[in-house]
Amino acid sequence: MKENNKHLTTSWGAPVGDNQNSMTAGYRGPTLIQDVHLIEKLAHFNRERVPERVVHAKGGGAHGYFEVTNDLTNYTKASFLSEVGKRTPLFIRFSTVAGENGSADTLRDPRGFAVKFYTDEGNYDIVGNNTPVFFIRDAIKFPDFIHTQKRDPKTHLKNPTAVWDFWSLSPESLHQVTILMSDRGIPATFRHMHGFGSHTFKWTNEAGEGVWIKYHFKTDQGVKNLTADVAEQLAGENPDYHIEDLQNAIKNGDFPSWTLYVQIMPLEDANTYRFDPFDVTKVWSQKDYPLIEVGKMVLNRNPENYFAEVEQATFSPGTLVPGIDVSPDKMLQGRLFAYGDAHRHRVGTNHQLLPINRPRVDVNHYQRDGAMRFDENGGGSTYYEPNSFGGPTETPEAKQATYPVQGTVDSVTYDHNDHYTQAGDLYRLMTDGEKTRLIENIVAAMKPVEKEEIKLRQIGHFYKADPDYGLRVAAGLGLQVPEEVKNK
Structure with a gap:
C-alpha cells in the first residue's frame, strides 16, 4: 500500500526545495556550506x-x-x-x-x-x-577567539593577556570592543x-x-x-x-x-x-x-x-x-x-x-534512529528517497533564492579593511561622561596584561579610531602612543 503523499521537510519542519542536488557555486563550482x-x-x-x-x-x-x-x-x-x-x-x-x-x-x-x-x-x-x-568576521577565527574568553588551560584562570593579545592582533574587533567596554x-x-x-x-x-x-x-x-x-x-x-x-x-x-x-x-x-x-x-x-x-x-x-x-x-x-x-x-x-x-x-x-x-507543524523526512529517539521513529514507512511508494517529496518553490558568485576559489579576506571609521564615529557620539567611563573600563581591563607590546598595539588601534581615544587610554596605562602610529 502506498503512503499518503506528503511534502518533504527539514527536521525543523520547513519544506525542502530540492533533495536531489546540493547547492554549488555555479555548474562546476564547489559545494556550499550554506546548503x-x-x-x-x-x-x-x-x-x-x-x-x-x-x-x-x-x-x-x-x-x-x-x-x-x-x-x-x-x-x-x-x-x-x-x-x-x-x-x-x-x-x-x-x-x-x-x-x-x-x-x-x-x-x-x-x-x-x-x-x-x-x-x-x-x-x-x-x-x-x-x-x-x-x-570577528570570519568563522575560521571563532574557536581561537572563544579560547581567549575561556579559562587558561594551565592556570584555569581567566587570562586578560590572551584577550587583549587576540584583540590587538585582530583590529576588526575594535568596533565591538568599544561597545563592550562602554556603558552598553x-x-x-x-x-x-x-x-x-x-x-x-x-x-x-x-x-x-x-x-x-x-x-x-x-x-x-x-x-x-x-x-x-x-x-x-x-x-x-x-x-x-x-x-x-x-x-x-x-x-x-x-x-x-x-x-x-x-x-x-x-x-x-x-x-x-x-x-x-x-x-x-x-x-x-x-x-x-x-x-x-x-x-x-x-x-x-x-x-x-x-x-x-x-x-x-x-x-x-x-x-x-x-x-x-x-x-x-x-x-x-x-x-x-x-x-x-x-x-x-x-x-x-x-x-x-x-x-x-x-515545530508546530508536521515533520516529514527520512532521518532515522540515533540516541534518544523517543517518537515512533518513522514506524514502518519508507526510509529513503527517491522512492516508488509515495513518500515525502520536495517542494520546488521552497528552494533558497539564488544570487550570483564569481572569482577564484581561495582563502581570502574581505575587500574592505577599514576597522577604525565606525569605532571612531561611535566614540565621537558619546557624551563626555560616557567617554570617561569607557576609558576607565578599558584601562582597568588592560592593566593586568603582561606584555607592554600588546598594550601599545591596542593603544594604536584606539588612536587610529580617534586620537583622543588612544591618548586617553595610553595616559590611563602610563604609556605613550607609539610614534609610528602618530606619524601615519
Whole structure:
C-alpha cells in the first residue's frame, strides 16, 4: 500500500526545495556550506550511532508571541509575516557569552539574544546578540577567539593577556570592543537591552525578488545599563539577578516587549556601499537605510522547567523558512554549520524532537534512529528517497533564492579593511561622561596584561579610531602612543 503523499521537510519542519542536488557555486563550482539541508542530512547520518553531549552556558528564557504590525509582503514571502495582526508563538533565550553555568549575570560580556518562532511553515530562528556587530568576521577565527574568553588551560584562570593579545592582533574587533567596554557592556536586565540579528540576511518575495536585510529588536522598556561598581556588587549579592528579574516581571504581569525593525538594502547596493554589507563587524547607517517596523514581540509566560525548556532549547541561524535566505557573510556561513553541529553534540542528534524545539507543524523526512529517539521513529514507512511508494517529496518553490558568485576559489579576506571609521564615529557620539567611563573600563581591563607590546598595539588601534581615544587610554596605562602610529 502506498503512503499518503506528503511534502518533504527539514527536521525543523520547513519544506525542502530540492533533495536531489546540493547547492554549488555555479555548474562546476564547489559545494556550499550554506546548503543547510545537505549539512543536516550528512551530520545527522554521522551521528546515528555515536551520541555526544556537552553542557551549555548560563542563560534565561521565556515564552511569548510575535505580532505583525506592518505589511512587508512586497519584500518577503515568509508566511509568519504574511498579514498584519498575525501572531506566531515563540521562545526566547538570553545568555552571557563567555561565562560558565554558575557565573554571575552582571559580568561585562555580550548577551545572546536568540528567538525561535514556531511558524506555520516550520521553525525559524534569529540567533543574535544585544550588539549589532561582532568581534570577528570570519568563522575560521571563532574557536581561537572563544579560547581567549575561556579559562587558561594551565592556570584555569581567566587570562586578560590572551584577550587583549587576540584583540590587538585582530583590529576588526575594535568596533565591538568599544561597545563592550562602554556603558552598553553591562545591561541592567535582559528586558532593558536591544537585540540584533547582527548578520545580513536575504528576504525574497513571491515573485522571487530579493533584498538584503538586518534585524533590530528595540526594547520597549528603554535601554538601561549598570555601572561597573553596581554590576560587581550585584555579582556578589545576587549572581542570578537577570534571570530572576525576567521571571519576576513576567510572573507579576509586567510583560516585556520589543519592537522588531528591519533595514532593507537593494541587492545592487551591496556592490557599491562604502562598507562591505556582509561584514558583521560593521553596521549600515540608518540614514542610508532607515529602520522599518515589522512587528511586536511580547514575553508573557515563564518556563515550567528550566532544564527541559531553557537548557535544552537549541537555536541555529540555519533554521530557516521560505522567504528568508542567507547572505555571503563569512561569519554567518560558518555558523550555519557550527550551531546545528553543537546541538547534535550537546543535546543529541534528535534534539529537534524535544518539546521546546519541536515545530508546530508536521515533520516529514527520512532521518532515522540515533540516541534518544523517543517518537515512533518513522514506524514502518519508507526510509529513503527517491522512492516508488509515495513518500515525502520536495517542494520546488521552497528552494533558497539564488544570487550570483564569481572569482577564484581561495582563502581570502574581505575587500574592505577599514576597522577604525565606525569605532571612531561611535566614540565621537558619546557624551563626555560616557567617554570617561569607557576609558576607565578599558584601562582597568588592560592593566593586568603582561606584555607592554600588546598594550601599545591596542593603544594604536584606539588612536587610529580617534586620537583622543588612544591618548586617553595610553595616559590611563602610563604609556605613550607609539610614534609610528602618530606619524601615519
